[in-house]
Amino acid sequence: MSYVLNHDDLESLLLGACFFGSGGGGTLASARSLLAQFHAGDYYPDAQVRVVSVDEATAGETVMVAYLGSPVAINGAHFPQGPVDAVLAVRERLALENRTLAYLAPPESGALGFLVACLVAARLGLAVIDADGAGRAVPSLPQLTYAAAHINPRPAFLVSQTGLRVELDVQPSQGVNGAHTHQQDVATIIDQMMRPIVSQADFKQFGGLAMWIMAPAELARALPVRGTLGRALRLGRELQAGRLRSPEELVDYLARQCDMRAWLLFPQGTFVAAEVDSRNGFDLGKITIRAGERLCTVLYQNESLLAWDSSRSTPLCMAPDTISYFVEGDGQAVYSNGDLLLPDGTLNPALMQRKVTLLGLQAHPVLRERDGLILDSFMQLINAIGYLGPYVPLTGNAGAAAGSAA
Template identity: 60%
Template structure:
């Protein structure tokens, strides 16, 4: 059911979205920086936004809007100038057609993704659809359900904060829309074209993206993962209200309110090191947590993709399954990879020696089934040195139990 999202809702929304972002989806810092300027006035005509369900999105077209690039670079943005201009270009293009632009779609679950979608909608007088393309954050476009649904990626606009606009148009080999596999293939091509663009000095490692214009008849099949914005908002409110004060309580909340069979895949430990290298529009790195004899290592490319336990012979989580940090003790409990590490490469002092637990849960069914989305995750895991198959979280947990039995 449709509802109004208000300025004060952005903080719980971005907190909850950061947890579901699997370590990525933009930093809490960057989302808060944008949210702090969400005030009705010279830039925003209103400080409320309408949120509608997929079923209610029948009054016009929708477009996915996002920031594309390195989280550290995006932290400097005050207003979502690039995404707004990119969406405005789509709006102007649709003005020449019978269908008007009525909705904004976030690309993924993540603090920045949801915040940007809300702010673009507020600026342009549009509504936000309560769904996204993954139910977690992802490093590349072919991992999103919009690509798997073969939604035409044209037009696709990438715009810098300074207003430089690049339109990407991959012309089909066959006909106007291409063959049956064209839209699946082209999402990978567009991704490969965009990364060098955002790496250009004019873009400064990030830009605003608008693509995958969906007609009302397309929205349903392109967005099987629904209710994710509301899910994030309610989780953030529960955290703010103090109803979630430990990793155990977080796992209980996810089971009761989200239907997610999450589990702690690490013992509580101390954040001891983090490595990050920003290039090509990505933050690439490793986060290490020490708990007794166990060294837990999370490998990420903006988003967490792979986690290891030094005492186990196989990974403890593989993407597309999600893994999030829960930081116990006093203070903020939810952090993305980008929030763990400061701009100078040092660890965030807000965490200190507080206990950090890794919580994981299985990916949405659409990301786990054979096809473009899962194949894209596996190709990325291969580049990180994992050459095996996708093994669901619960199966990895069974292997760990067997390993413990063999050792006893």
């Protein structure tokens, strides 16, 4: 069933989406900078956003819209001009074919991913679909269900905040959409081509992306991870109201209200250190948490990919399963990796005084398919940061994690 979001709803949405984003999906700081300008006026004709289900999106075409680049670099944006211009390019192309753009789809679950889709929809009079391409945030395009579903990636528009527009037209070697083996190549090639582009001076490490144009008949297979905006909105409201005061209460809430399995991976620790380096549109870094003599290290590439406990020989959790923070005490409870840091890249010292628990959430089954495009793509990234073992499902770690927490 469709529903409407206003400014206050979007603030709740950001909090819930931040938790589900596995440390990424854009920072709350960048999302709030954009949300602060969301009111009816010269830029936004109406300060409301209509959200529809996948089944309701039958009145026209859909396109995925996002910011692509470094979350830290995006922090200074006030209006989503790059994504708006990218969607306008898609709408113009569709008009030449007598087709109508009616809906936007977020790329992933995350504060910025959801908000950008909502703000662009408000600017252009479109609706947003209550689903996304992963149910968590991801570092690169091949990890999204649009790629796994073999949706045609052509054309793909990347636009800077100042209007510099790049169109990528990568032709698969087999067919319009590519054969199973070539769709991975196409999504990977587009992603690898875009990263150096956003590093150019005109882009300043980020740009607006619109790609994967979908007819109504394609949405069912492109968007199997559904209801993700709704669940983020509900969780955000609970967090704002202070009804979830402990990680145990949060785990229980996720089981009861979201039908999601979550585990306390590293409970009752404190943040002790952070490192980050921004390049090629990625924030590459690690966060260190201490609990007694044990250290937990979270490695991330925008999004958290791997969590290690110094007392164990296998990872606590690894992508595509979600790694999220819950910070106890007064103040904000959920953070992205970027939100933990000061502008100079060091850890916010105020957070060192509060207890933090690392939680693991089981990824949607489509992300965990053995030999599937999404899992293979995640494993390539994890191998690149130094882990050369196999994917260890979160369920395989649950008993050991609970034992080390006892």
